[in-house]
Amino acid sequence: MDHFIYKNGALHAEDVPVAEIAAAVGTPFYVYSTATLLRHFHLFDDALDGLDHLVCYAMKAASNQAILKTLAQAGAGMDVVSGGEYRRAKAAGVPGDRIVFSGVGKTAAEIRLALEGGIRQFNVESEPEMEVLNATALAMGQMAPITIRVNPDVDAKTHAKIATGKSENKFGIPISRAREVYALAASMDGLEVIGIDVHIGSQLTDLAPFEAAYQKVAELTETLRADGHNIRRLDLGGGLGIPYARDNQAPPLPVDYGALVKRTLGHLGCEIEIEPGRLIAGNAGLMVSEVIYVKSGEDRDFLIIDGAMNDLIRPAMYEAYHDIIPVIEPAPGVDQVKFDIVGPVCESGDTFAKGRFMSPVTAGELVAFRSAGAYGAVMSSEYNSRPLIPEVLVNKDQFAVIRRRPTFDEMINRDTIPEWL
Ligand code: LLP
Numbered sequence: 001m002d003h004f005i006y007k008n009g010a011l012h013a014e015d016v017p018v019a020e021i022a023a024a025v026g027t028p029f030y031v032y033s034t035a036t037l038l039r040h041f042h043l044f045d046d047a048l049d050g051l052d053h054l055v056c057y058a059m060k061a062a063s064n065q066a067i068l069k070t071l072a073q074a075g076a077g078m079d080v081v082s083g084g085e086y087r088r089a090k091a092a093g094v095p096g097d098r099i100v101f102s103g104v105g106k107t108a109a110e111i112r113l114a115l116e117g118g119i120r121q122f123n124v125e126s127e128p129e130m131e132v133l134n135a136t137a138l139a140m141g142q143m144a145p146i147t148i149r150v151n152p153d154v155d156a157k158t159h160a161k162i163a164t165g166k167s168e169n170k171f172g173i174p175i176s177r178a179r180e181v182y183a184l185a186a187s188m189d190g191l192e193v194i195g196i197d198v199h200i201g202s203q204l205t206d207l208a209p210f211e212a213a214y215q216k217v218a219e220l221t222e223t224l225r226a227d228g229h230n231i232r233r234l235d236l237g238g239g240l241g242i243p244y245a246r247d248n249q250a251p252p253l254p255v256d257y258g259a260l261v262k263r264t265l266g267h268l269g270c271e272i273e274i275e276p277g278r279l280i281a282g283n284a285g286l287m288v289s290e291v292i293y294v295k296s297g298e299d300r301d302f303l304i305i306d307g308a309m310n311d312l313i314r315p316a317m318y319e320a321y322h323d324i325i326p327v328i329e330p331a332p333g334v335d336q337v338k339f340d341i342v343g344p345v346c347e348s349g350d351t352f353a354k355g356r357f358m359s360p361v362t363a364g365e366l367v368a369f370r371s372a373g374a375y376g377a378v379m380s381s382e383y384n385s386r387p388l389i390p391e392v393l394v395n396k397d398q399f400a401v402i403r404r405r406p407t408f409d410e411m412i413n414r415d416t417i418p419e420w421l
Helices: 018-025 034-047 065-073 083-091 108-117 127-139 175-186 208-226 254-268 278-284 314-318 408-412
Strands: 004-007 010-013 029-033 053-058 077-080 099-101 121-124 144-151 191-197 233-235 271-274 285-296 301-305 324-326 337-342 351-358 366-369 391-395 398-403
Touching (some): 010 029, 018 029, 018 285, 018 366, 029 034, 034 278, 034 391, 053 278, 065 077, 065 083, 077 083, 083 099, 083 108, 099 108, 121 127, 121 191, 121 233, 127 144, 127 175, 127 191, 144 175, 144 208, 175 191, 175 208, 191 208, 254 271, 278 285, 314 351, 324 351
Parallel strands (some): 053 077, 053 271, 077 099, 099 121, 121 144, 144 191, 191 233, 233 271, 301 337
Antiparallel strands (some): 004 010, 029 285, 285 301, 285 366, 324 366, 337 351, 391 398
C-alpha cells in the first residue's frame, strides 16, 4: 500500500498534487511519501514485536538524509555498505550504535572511520577482511564487534544480478566452513564475535528460500554455541520483495516474514536484526517525467519522455517492470493504447517499457513511474551529461526539495582541464 492516489482527477503524493511539485521543481524528479516510508518501517517493526530486535534500513535503496532522518526518528537503525553511506547516516543523526556495516570490500580506511565514529557491528565477509579488521581495531586499542556473514547456498529464486546466497556468489563465507572461520575469529584479540549474518538476495517473492536459510542459521547457532561462541545476535539481511505490477500476485507481507523469523529462530533467544531496503522505500517513491514527443514508428508508437535510463536504470539493468501511469486521472472506460516508452539517451537500452498498454497521453503531459523509490535516485548517473534529477519529500500537505537539481555549470565545472591544454 502507498500514498500515491488519484484525488479530484489528479495524482497526489499524500495531499499534494504531483503536478504542483512538477511546476515547482521541473521534470523529471523523484518524490517520496513520508507516510508510506513510515508505514513500511512499522510493518517490519511490528512484525518482530515480542523479539528483541532492530530494523536496520538498508540505506543503499534510497539514501537521502531526509529519508534516513524520517526513519531514524521512528527508531530505525541503518545498514551501510561504504564509508560514504556511514558518513551520510551519521550526518542524518543516526548514532553509531544503530549502524551496521555490511559489504565484501570494506577498506582499512572505512573500518577506521566506523571504529572512530562508533558502530553496532561489522558483518565480516572473509578471512582477509577479518585480519584487517583485527589489526585496525588492535592498533586503535579497541575490540570490534562482529558477525560473520555465512553463505547458506540457498537459491533465492530472484533475478541473477540480485541473488547473493548461492555458493557461486561473492558474498559471505561458505556455511560449511563456518566453524573453522569462527574459531579463527575467536582467536583474534581485536574482535568480539557476537553473532551470525546472512542475506540471500533481493526482491524475493516467496518465503521458502528465507526459511531454508534461517533454518541453517538456527542449526549453526547451536553448533557455534556448543563450540563455545557466545552467539547472541542474528542479522537476517533484507530481501523481501514488493509488488511492481498491480496485477501480479502480491509477495508475502512483513507480518508473514516476521512469523517465519519467530518460528525458525525465536527459540534461540538472540537479538534479531533485519536489513530491509526495497520494501521500505520502493513503493514510497515515484519518478515523474514529462512526455516530450509521441512519435509514430513503422509498427509502433513511441512515448519519448524526459526521464531516461540514467535517472532510473532498473528496466535497462534488470529488465525490471515499473507501472507507468498518467498524472491526470484517465477518464473511466477510456481505451488503452500501446506504446514503447523510451527516454532521450542515445542507446536502444534506454527503454522503460515495450508494448505497454496505458491510457493515451500526449506531449506536455506528466507520467509517473510507480515503485521507483528504491534503487532509483541512488543508482542514477549523469550519462549523456544529464544532471542528477531532484528529490522531493512529501509529508501530508507539505513538500520539500531534499536534493535540488544541480545547475549545468555545477556539473560541468567539476571537470578540471590540465594546464598543458
Ligand atoms: N542487506 C544486504 C547485505 C544487501 O546486500 C541488500 C541489498 C539488502 C540488505 C537490502 O535488500 P532489499 O531489502 O532492498 O531487497 N539494485 C537492485 C537491488 C540490489 C540489492 C543489493 N543488496 C535492484 O534495483 O533491484
